[in-house]
Amino acid sequence: MPLRLKKLIGTILLVALVVIYALIASAVAVTRLVEYGPVVHLLFFLFSGLLWVLPAMGIIKWLMIERRPNG
Template sequence: MPVRLKKLIGTFLLVALVSIYALVATIVAVAHLGQSSGWVHLAYFLFTGILWVLPAMWIIWWMEKPPREKNG
């Protein structure tokens, strides 16, 4: 796969990941943390704010991998 195409796909995947992840994290917080204290909110958003980095790192790693050499 050409490098430019991988980077284009990766960019769209990262934007989709961040958008969907933020939406889901917020919906879960509203549904389950409504009556919780501020410390619980802080811990939840700190945890979920860092958690999205793991799949993003995998996407960036995939984007930056050099293309395979063709044997033939």
């Protein structure tokens, strides 16, 4: 796969991950955490705000893998 195409795909994947993850985290907070106080909200958003890094690291690791020439 050409490097430019790989970077384009990786960029699109990262942006999509952040947008979709933020929408899901917000929807979960609105629907499930309505009756809880601000401390629970803070902990949820702190945890969910850091959790997206794990799949992003996988995408970035994939981007860093270099293609080896045949032979």
